[in-house]
Amino acid sequence: MKKIAFMAAMLAVTAAGMAHAEERRITVDAAGVVQAAPDMATITMGVTNEDAQASNAMQATSEAVAQILKRLEGMGIEDRDIQTRDLSLSPVWTGRNSASGDKPEISGFVASNNVQVRVRDLTQLGTIMDAVIQDGANNFGGLSFGVQDPTPLEAQARAKAVAEATAKAEQLAQAANVTLGEVRQISEQVGGFHPAPQMRAMADAGGVPIASGEVSVSVTVSMEFEISD
Incomplete structure (x- = not known):
């Protein structure tokens, strides 16, 4: 019986330690947006x-x-x-x-x-x-x-999102008077292309007038940092 009680106590301490470790994290979300002319x-x-x-x-x-x-x-x-x-x-x-009740016809x-x-x-x-x-x-x-090749735009948006998330985490750590540790987890979501408000008119002699504007690609990242002290 004592052995069972001891094991239960150890599990409780372990669970509490794990919960405490999970709490010592800073989690932030940030978005990076890049605009470009469509091609x-x-x-x-x-x-x-x-x-x-x-x-x-x-x-x-x-x-x-x-x-x-x-x-x-x-x-x-x-x-x-x-x-x-x-x-x-x-x-x-x-x-x-x-209203006359006539039979429908093709x-x-x-x-x-x-x-x-x-x-x-x-x-x-x-x-x-x-x-x-x-x-x-x-x-x-x-x-x-x-755009025909979105990869470079997505890379730029991703870099902006990570930089923004890191800056947010550093601000939170400074405000909480703790030291920001290593990145423990990171995930992303690519938002696709969206029209941007800046408009560039395209003149086509003799054709339908078209305004191409700009497109924007967005990447949202979620990052989890360790608190080192």
Whole structure:
């Protein structure tokens, strides 16, 4: 019985020591943000046609998309930068909400084909958009800017985040009158790209006017420091 009591006491002391050791930590979070001019844009666009016959609606849509793809190829867009995102054929109903109680009927069909295109030469962006509209594009699902190689920006943002976190930990240690020790743990979360408020207008003669602005990449780090005394 004495042996059991002794072991229980030792476990309690060990647990208390571990809790005390865990308390002797300084944990901080910090974010690093880097802004840069984009060098790539992603457009989602497509063609939609309606006709009484499903085959006619799909044929008209397919012909327009084929012309758009041919145009993009001629403007230097590579196959790897073009991807079909949505292809659909849906009926158009009439009489669904009729107060007379008439039976709903299919009056036609809507065919839609949307593609996502990466433009790596931003000087062509406005001209490309103008050209595909002339070729029949009547759906635009979005335009976003980015960079082709985010690695250097992420490295800069990461370094800024670590420096900021270290500075915070040093301030906390000084305020608490303790000495900051070694880093015990560090983790990060990359926040991705976001539009930044600074805007740079891009003039495209004869094309759709585009403002590329800047993009920002953020990295958030969480660091845990030991208290050395």
